[in-house]
Amino acid sequence: MIAEIGAFAAALALALSLAQGALGIMFANSTARAGAAAALSQAAAFACALAFGCLITLFVQSDFTVAVVAANSHVDKPLIYKIAGAWGNHEGSMLLWCLVSALFGAIFSSLRGKQSLGLWSRTIGVQGLVTAGALIYTLFLSNPFARLDPAPMVGNGLNPLLQDPALAAHPPLLYLGYVGMSVPFSLALAALIEGRADQAWARALRPWTLIAWTCLTLGIGLGSYWAYYELGWGGWWFWDPVENASFMPWLVAAALVHSAIVTERRGSLASWTILLAIMGFGLALLGTFLVRSGVLTSVHAFAVDPRRGIAVLILLAVSLGTGFGLYAWRAPKLAQPSGFSAVSRESMLVWNNFGLAVAAGVVLTGTIYPLLVEAFGGGLISVGPPFFNATVVPLLAMLFLLLPLGPMLTWRVGDMRAALGKLAPAAILAVLTLIAALVLSKWRAMPAIGLMLGVWLIAGGLVYLWVRLRRGEGKLSAKVALLPLAVWSMSLAHIGAGVLTIGAVAETAFRSERAVLLAPGEGVAFAGRRVTLLEVGGIEGPNYSATRANFRIDQTSGAASLHAERRYFPTSPMPTTEVGILSALDGDLYIALGEQIRGSEQWTVRLYHNPLVHFIFAGILLMAFGGGLSLVALARKRMVST
Amino acid sequence: MSKMRKRDQRLMIIGVAGAVLVLAATLTFAGLRDSVVYFVSPSELAEKAQPGQRIRLGGLVVEGTVQRAGDIATFSVTDGATAVQVRYEGLLPDLFREGQGVVCEGSWRPGQAFDADRVLAKHDENYMPREVAEALKQRGEWKGDSRP
Numbered sequence: 001m002i003a004e005i006g007a008f009a010a011a012l013a014l015a016l017s018l019a020q021g022a023l024g025i026m027f028a029n030s031t032a033r034a035g036a037a038a039a040l041s042q043a044a045a046f047a048c049a050l051a052f053g054c055l056i057t058l059f060v061q062s063d064f065t066v067a068v069v070a071a072n073s074h075v076d077k078p079l080i081y082k083i084a085g086a087w088g089n090h091e092g093s094m095l096l097w098c099l100v101s102a103l104f105g106a107i108f109s110s111l112r113g114k115q116s117l118g119l120w121s122r123t124i125g126v127q128g129l130v131t132a133g134a135l136i137y138t139l140f141l142s143n144p145f146a147r148l149d150p151a152p153m154v155g156n157g158l159n160p161l162l163q164d165p166a167l168a169a170h171p172p173l174l175y176l177g178y179v180g181m182s183v184p185f186s187l188a189l190a191a192l193i194e195g196r197a198d199q200a201w202a203r204a205l206r207p208w209t210l211i212a213w214t215c216l217t218l219g220i221g222l223g224s225y226w227a228y229y230e231l232g233w234g235g236w237w238f239w240d241p242v243e244n245a246s247f248m249p250w251l252v253a254a255a256l257v258h259s260a261i262v263t264e265r266r267g268s269l270a271s272w273t274i275l276l277a278i279m280g281f282g283l284a285l286l287g288t289f290l291v292r293s294g295v296l297t298s299v300h301a302f303a304v305d306p307r308r309g310i311a312v313l314i315l316l317a318v319s320l321g322t323g324f325g326l327y328a329w330r331a332p333k334l335a336q337p338s339g340f341s342a343v344s345r346e347s348m349l350v351w352n353n354f355g356l357a358v359a360a361g362v363v364l365t366g367t368i369y370p371l372l373v374e375a376f377g378g379g380l381i382s383v384g385p386p387f388f389n390a391t392v393v394p395l396l397a398m399l400f401l402l403l404p405l406g407p408m409l410t411w412r413v414g415d416m417r418a419a420l421g422k423l424a425p426a427a428i429l430a431v432l433t434l435i436a437a438l439v440l441s442k443w444r445a446m447p448a449i450g451l452m453l454g455v456w457l458i459a460g461g462l463v464y465l466w467v468r469l470r471r472g473e474g475k476l477s478a479k480v481a482l483l484p485l486a487v488w489s490m491s492l493a494h495i496g497a498g499v500l501t502i503g504a505v506a507e508t509a510f511r512s513e514r515a516v517l518l519a520p521g522e523g524v525a526f527a528g529r530r531v532t533l534l535e536v537g538g539i540e541g542p543n544y545s546a547t548r549a550n551f552r553i554d555q556t557s558g559a560a561s562l563h564a565e566r567r568y569f570p571t572s573p574m575p576t577t578e579v580g581i582l583s584a585l586d587g588d589l590y591i592a593l594g595e596q597i598r599g600s601e602q603w604t605v606r607l608y609h610n611p612l613v614h615f616i617f618a619g620i621l622l623m624a625f626g627g628g629l630s631l632v633a634l635a636r637k638r639m640v641s642t
Numbered sequence: 643m644s645k646m647r648k649r650d651q652r653l654m655i656i657g658v659a660g661a662v663l664v665l666a667a668t669l670t671f672a673g674l675r676d677s678v679v680y681f682v683s684p685s686e687l688a689e690k691a692q693p694g695q696r697i698r699l700g701g702l703v704v705e706g707t708v709q710r711a712g713d714i715a716t717f718s719v720t721d722g723a724t725a726v727q728v729r730y731e732g733l734l735p736d737l738f739r740e741g742q743g744v745v746c747e748g749s750w751r752p753g754q755a756f757d758a759d760r761v762l763a764k765h766d767e768n769y770m771p772r773e774v775a776e777a778l779k780q781r782g783e784w785k786g787d788s789r790p
Contacts, residue, residue, distance in 0.1 A: 342655055354659060358666050365670055369678075379690075380681035382698060387677040391669045398662070515713070515733035594733055597710065604733045 003066050006054030007145040010095070010135060013047035013102060016040050017131040020105070024125020025193070027118060034121035038109035041124050044131060045106035048099040052086070055095060055144055059086045064155050067148040068092060074155040076543040077163070084168035090308075091144035093171055097288070098138055100179040101131040104208070108183055113638065114200050122190035123183075123204075130182045133315050141311050166226040173219035174246060178284040180212025181249055184256060185281035185323065188274040192326040195333050197270035202263035205277070207634050209260055212280075213253040214627030220246050221620035228613070229579055236507070236616060239388045244367045245287035248360045252280040255356035257627075258349050266346060266411060268339075271331045272353065278323035283360065285316045290367070341413040348406035348414075355399035362391045400453045400501065403494060404460025408467070422467055426459035441509070450505030457498025461491045485633035493626025496619045503615025506587070512609045515594075519601040523552075527609035529589060530554040534561075536596075536603060544569045546578070549593045549603065553582055564593040564605075587611035679747065683721040693751045699726060699758075700745040708740055716755065719744060729755040738763045 017040070024037035055068075059082050064070040072089040073082055086092045105127035112120050138144070187205050191197040223246070228236040237243060256276045262269045289312040340346040366383045373381050404426060408419035420427075433455040437448035468487050469479050516524050523532035534550040546567040553560045565578035582589040587610050594604030681698040682690050691697050704718040704725055715734050718725040728746050738744060738761065748758035 347655070350655075354662070358663065362666060362670050366674070369674060381678050382681065383674065383678055387673040390673045390677065391666070394669065395666060606733065 003145040009051035014135040016044035017128040020128030027121035041105040045102040048102040065151040126186035177216030181284040183208035184277035188277035192330040217624040245290040249283040251360040344414045430456035447509035454502035461495035489629035496622025500619025506612035517602040684726040685724040727755040730758040
């Protein structure tokens with residue numbers, strides 16, 4: 001019964017969002033019609049929430065007459081993972097996509113602010129059509145409420161690797177990010193239909209780009225953290241096609257966050273901002289396509305159904321076709337921007353956008369190149385990390401070299417000499433880092449340059465904060481409290497990028513890795529420590545049994561103990577690795593237990609030392625925190641102004 | 643005068659942007675040329691792989707061929723028609739199993755074992771490297787999707 005209610009609610013949501021689309025877009029200057037579209041969007045969100053609530057209930061009740069529940073849940077699973085199981089699969093996650101899209105539409109429609117009626121109404125309309133497209137796909141190609149006959153008794157169980165708190169939160173966050181890009185897309189299309197993209201429009205756009213970017217940052221970070229401690233490969237980023245699929249919209253969202261500032265503050269770059277919003281949503285859809293169609297070899301490619309892939313491609317073609325078509329037709333009519341000098345904050349932000357957009361283009365090329373080669377009969381190929389390291393990394397390095405200059409320049413016409421003068425301490429610190437890193441790493445230029453850039457970003461961010469604090473009269477402590485949140489948020493996000501850079505460079509260039517065979521009682525010297533395998537025994541978990549190995553780590557600061565496990569779930573033939581991680585100031589010692597060598601006492605043990613790896617995750621968190629703070633700043637400004 | 647300067651500035655910006663774009667494009671195409679790795683099945687290895695060229699070899703691990711001697715593992719990979727011996731220094735991944743799909747990255751010279759420096763066996767029990775599935779389909783060895 002609950003499944004039928006869910007399916008009905010989803011169908012109802014489809015009807016409601018189609019009506020929302022029609023009324024919102026053909027608004028004909030009528031307040032009543034626009035209001036009706038807004039009301040419809042709230043009803044559609046309610047219907048979607050009802051449908052998703054039904055799906056969660058089915059998972060909690062372990063109703064195995066429903067195919068998705070039977071394939072992805074198990075009676076023995078802990079409750080939290082039963083709930084997370086609702087979106088840990090293809091069908092459920094698509095319903096989540098619809099819910100987020102409808103919810104964002106409803107929130108947008110209830111916060112009109114100072115937007116013109118036409119832009120507001122048409123944005124609600126386009127958002128309705130986006131939701132409707134996702135619902136059509138969900139209902140007709142991946143219905144989560146389909147029944148299964150005969151029903152199994154216990155269910156297949158969620159892939160044990162996915163039974164993890166970080167991974168329970170990873171898909172919803174990424175979806176908030178992906179779908180968050182749909183609102184800027186709707187706003188962009190509305191602006192093109194209206195033939196107007198003014199500062200109020202950019203003001204409405206900014207919070208949505210920030211939400212999308214912040215959620216993407218957190219979602220990617222969580223996924224990367226999960227891969228680090230759960231997969232047992234010792235790495236955190238693999239340039240896997242699906243990682244790229246989330247990285248491309250992230251790059252474009254980052255560009256959009258910056259270009260929207262220029263459009264809001266100065267009224268320029270409106271047409272570029274619109275183009276970015278269209279591309280960002282296109283890449284988010286492409287991300288969904290890459291993940292869901294299984295066209296690329298990837299750890300995530302689990303839904304191999306060509307019909308679904310084609311359907312997502314059709315959605316992509318319709319969205320991008322409409323977006324670019326409207327852009328080509330209407331964008332020339334948008335008001336011409338006011339000018340700015342080559343040395344100004346605007347121009348620095350243009351360079352930022354240029355760098356991020358080119359980086360996104362390069363990642364896109366590398367990701368779809370294997371598909372193109374195969375489609376034209378060139379054989380099966382793969383494009384791996386060497387490609388991305390040789391292309392994306394230098395682009396980002398150039399971007400980071402310029403980054404601290406941006407905030408130091410004023411709008412319209414900046415003074416480069418003054419900016420460089422203020423940044424001199426940061427530059428000196430960065431050069432000292434370069435020299436120290438060159439000497440200590442025995443003249444390895446690439447990591448040294450990377451570390452220099454990281455320090456340059458952090459020091460540049462701190463110098464900017466200092467310059468802002470020194471402005472005006474009064475006590476420093478009083479001025480700290482008065483400093484606008486926007487200044488803090490930007491500085492923290494930029495400092496976060498620096499921290500991430502340092503971590504990424506150190507981890508990539510200076511990690512050590514060793515695989516050894518150890519019998520209980522045997523030890524090995526590794527990364528300045530001695531690692532001894534004490535004993536290996538069996539333990540029982542809630543829904544798995546495990547082999548646990550205990551280690552003793554002798555280091556200069558004393559001895560520590562650490563354990564690593566291999567878990568066997570009755571529902572899955574493959575064991576999972578539960579790594580042991582010993583964090584220290586200089587990085588992580590990371591131990592993964594392998595298999596016992598047949599007919600011997602020895603176990604294979606993989607040892608990694610990942611220097612400064614926590615900088616990576618701390619940097620990601622700082623960037624996301626900066627994004628969140630910026631949202632708070634916008635919300636506060638809005639409350640003050642209304 | 644100021645108009646003139648504005649045009650110069652615009653030309654300069656376009657020039658720099660163009661240079662960066664050309665640089666990015668060059669890096670991209672050079673990167674694609676150097677770092678693309680082709681995939682072959684054991685049957686295609688002799689005909690398609692240049693000696694010493696970096697290549698991916700995919701297929702099923704032949705049952706009973708896995709041998710370990712210290713850090714060095716050897717095993718055979720087959721697509722049903724031809725089997726190729728692979729030599730790998732290091733520990734095999736956890737999910738490496740006899741009879742299952744695997745992708746080995748490395749180089750090969752006629753008359754020698756395939757010298758792998760990466761062995762990929764991914765983490766989903768239903769997972770079959772897509773290249774392996776394609777190769778097996780071509781050979782008629784495909785037994786259908788294991789997914790219900």
